[in-house]
Amino acid sequence: MAQIMSGAKMVVQALIDQGVDTVFGYPGGAVLPIYDEIFQQNSIKHFLVRHEQGAVHAAEGYARSTGKPGVVLVTSGPGATNAVTGLTDALMDSVPIIVMTGQVPTFMIGSDAFQEADTIGITRPCTKHNWLVKDTEELAETLHTAFHVAKTGRPGPVLVDIPKDVQFADGTYKGPSKVKSHYQPKVKGDLKAITELVEAMENAKKPIFYTGGGVINSGPAASQLLRELVAGTNFPITSTLMGLGSYPAKGENWLGMLGMHGLYEANMAMHDCDLMINIGARFDDxxxxxxxxxxxxxxxAHVDIDPSSINKVIRVDIPIVGDVGHVLEDLLNVWKSRGRKTQNKDLKAWWGQIDIWRKVRCLDYKADTKTIKPQYALERLEALTKDHDRFITTEVGQHQMWAAQYLGFNDPNRWMTSGGLGTMGYGFPASIGVQVAHPDSLVINVAGEASWLMNMQEMGTAMQYGLPVKQFILNNERLGMVRQWQELLHGERYSQSWSESLPDFVKLAEAFGAKGILCSDPEDLDDAIIEMLKHNGPVIFDCAVEKHENCFPMIPSGKAHNEMLLGDASTDGAIDAAGSVLV
Amino acid sequence: MSALKIKKGTTSKSAYNLRSNYDDLIERHTLAVLVANEPGVLARVIGLFSGRGYNIESLTVAEVEQDGHTSRITIVTTGTPQVIEQIKAQLGRIVPVYEVHDLTVEGPSVERELSLFKVSGTGEKRVEALRLADVFRANVVDSTLTNFTFEVVGSPEKIDAFAELMRPLGLSEMARTGVAALSRGYLKIK
Structure with a gap:
């Protein structure tokens, strides 16, 4: 039955039909008709953010902690341009987001109207796809297609730009079942390639699983299959920043995170392995x-749903294009049907070597009784919260790497961080989105003071909706990672990398009506953390930490996995001329 | 024999030379890309090339199927084999792209380009231009007492050669359409 309704009403109806109950947004002139429809219904709850960037990051947090797409509604012009950072972040980290932007009416497009921007042109390179809807008759189909594209294949952000006259005009609404899209990426991997990988696994003496965010994006079943595969083969496993939690940190085969600030044993095993099985990661620099x-x-071997990830940076011998869950299922079946073979004796020797690397204890640091070491703060946070129903978000910088190193993630969708784009200011709004999706869970944003200030206005959002997000700020009064690189690379000339005139975070919290806690003595830390956990409301925890701590292990730019710097290493000349041009 | 005894999978490139091609030959490929004829699809394709630093030697686009709203983009590009593979994979990711075909590797193909040349001159040069145009099977599509406008259709190399010959004879202006290409024989795309 054809339903005639206004474009604005169609937006709400399409969201309901897509199973959406939460929207993050900010109103403005060009989306007023949609906001009017939102006012007149109860199916969708709208969360008013304080800045459009916050809306997109909140939607990312919502999406990554639930596996459902996040939805954002913002106005034209500045509303759309403010969303660009979030869109780019979601594109880099493959997060399904649907952003709807208002636009000036179709007859004014191109006239430099008030709050007009070429939203489609601006967001074309930072969305998976985007649409300008010029006719209300096409609106419903476009919205349903947008959801399909965002969720299907390698997930990503999409944007639908809706001119105001299209929102006012009437058209025929179509339900999601009526919409067919030609966009159907391949999910099943090639069985021949999968068999080839199984053969390699049967013969491998020093194998390693290197997993990434693709495992998490594929859904909880993929993580389960991965666990089964690791347990069955007894191969060691490491993961990228984005993939933490798909295999449990408390699992026996877990080597810890790999990469620039990854664990010694993980990087050494990657360097020395004879079979690398990349599952849902992309050989990032x-x-x-x-x-x-x-x-x-x-x-x-490389399993990826995106064909362009294969051979992009590293040439692989066994490429498998497909969804991680589907490929793992086939992989397990083939491996089992061929008799569950592995080179047990060689594997034992390989684990012996890994145990030697583990004895380096690369995460050890010099404890201090007077000042709080950031590593210590995270160790205590982990000890006091690991048994909670816990979600962690982070900002970007040293604290992010320490959080990845010292916190343990035992399930997927529990760890939200900006990996590809490295967006300072991501963590706080993301924590809001996570808390909205999981109102009764403990949500902690591990932050640095500099990153946190970038989207601190979202305190208003947290207060308005009573979202008890815990802002755990490791405050070193520095842009810590910048400072670390300046120490390593620029002769300790700390150009613009300290923060002067920092706010009193306790008073700042109180100004918003929240709770603030300051802790600077290691002896008080446990009590202070417990106080934070007990408070039923947003908390800003100002943890004054050692100001000059560096984040180790570290693979300096332009160096190989086996050239890691460890905690007590000399950093003189760690990065050579060729490495210095890299970021 | 165990496959593991063969050491492979290494790359000879370093991060500083991600775009470098010192160890690979630059190849020229002609790609046929079938796309949905929707607004902005050309901008997506061009944006991909500029955003990722790929080359475009020529690009033509027009609707080829009205009922299916399908356009065909023919792109001539250059790059190392690895870059060419990336270009094809990246094109394939664009949502309104239906198919990507590399005519250079998918069997023999024909490439044609149309060009217009305005040649100004009098006397002996004018006669010589007309004579060479005849050799190239160029059509005269406009003439005045001092000008000829020639239309030349052929491979890009043929058009290059004609331009070289016309230059000393008073070539004042030229326009080229870029390459349109089809595979030879009965094989068809779509």
Whole structure:
């Protein structure tokens, strides 16, 4: 039955039909008709953010902690341009987001109207796809297609730009079942290639699983299959920043995170392995280090749903294009049907070698009784919260790497961080989105003071909706990672990398009506953390930490996995001239 | 024999030379890309090339199927084999792209380009231009007492050669359409 309704009403109806109950947004002139429809219904709850960037990051947090797409509604012009950072972040980290932007009416497009921007042109390179809807008759179909594209294949952000006259005009609404899209990426991997990988696994003496965010994006079943595969084969497993939690940190085969600030044993195993099985990761430059010295003796297999990820940076021997869950299922079946073979004796020797690397204890640091070491703060946070129903978000910088190193993630969708784009200001709004999706869970944003200030206005959002997000700020009064690189690379000339005139975070919290806690003595830390956990409301925890701590282990730019710097290493000349041009 | 005894999978490139091609030959490929004829699809394709630093030697686009709203983009590009593979994979990711075909590797193909040349001159040069145009099977599509406008259809190399010959004879202006290409024989795309 055809339903005639206004474009604005169609937007709400399409969201309901797509199973959406939460929207993050900010109103403005060009989306007023949609906001009017939102006012007149109860199916969708709208969360008013304080800045459009916050809306997109909140939607990312919502999406990554639930596996459902996040939805954003913002106005034209500045509303759309403010969403660009979030869109780019979601594109880099493959997060399904649907952003709807208002636009000036169709007859004014191109006239430099008030709050007009070429939203489609601006967001074309930072969305998976985007649409300008010029006719209300096409609106419903476009919205349903947008959801399909965002969720299907390698997930990503999409944007639908809706001119105001299209929102006012009437048209025929179509339900999601009526919409067919030609966009159907392949999910099943090639069985021949999968069999080839099984053969390599049966013969491997020093194998390693290198997993990424693709496992998490594929859904909880993929993580389960991965666990089964690791347990069955007894191969060691490491993961990228984005993939933490798909295999449990408390699992026996877990080596810890790999990459620039990854664990010694993980990077050494990657360098020395003879079979590397990349599942849903993309050989990012934070992972590979120097390319011509990247795991020189290994056969490389790569499972990825995006064909363009294959052979982009590292040439692989066994490419498998497909969804991680589907491929793992087939892989397990083939491996089992061929008799569950592995080279047990060689594997034992391989684990012996890994145990030697583990004895380096690369995460050890010099404890201090007077000042709080950031590592210590995270160790205590982990000890006091690991048994909670816990979600962690982070900002970007040293604290992010320490959080990845010292916190343990035992389930997927529990760890939300900006990996590819490295967006300072991501963590706080993301924590809001996570808390909205999981109102009764403990949500902690591990932050640095500099990153946190970038989207601190979202305190208003947290207060308005009573979202008890815990902002755990490791405050070193520095842009810590910038400072670390300046120490390593620029002769300790700390150009613009300290924060002067920082706010009193306790008073800042109180100004918003939240709770603030300051802690600077290691002895008080446990009590202070417990106080934070007990408070039923947003907390800003100002943890004054050692100001000059560096984040180790570290693979300096332009170096190989086996050229890691450890905690007590000299950093003189760690990065050579060729490495210095890299970021 | 165990496959693991063969050491492979290494790359000879370093991160500083991600775009470098010192160890690979630059190849020229002609790609046929079938796309949905929707607004902005050309901008997506061009944006991909500029955003990722790929080359475009020529690009033509027009609707080829009205009922299916399908356009065909023919792109001539250059790059190392690895870059060419990336270009094809990246094109394939664009949502309104239906198919990507590399005519250079998918069997023999024909490439044609149309060009217009305005040649100004009098006397002996004018006669010589007309004579060479005849050799190239160029059509005269406009003439005045001092000008000829020639239309030349052929491979890009043929058009290059004609331009070289016309230059000393008073070539004042030229326009080229870029390459349109089809595979030879009965094989068809779509």
């Amino acid at each position: 934070r992972i590979t280090g120097r390319l011509d010295a990247f795991s020189p003796g290994s056969i490389k």
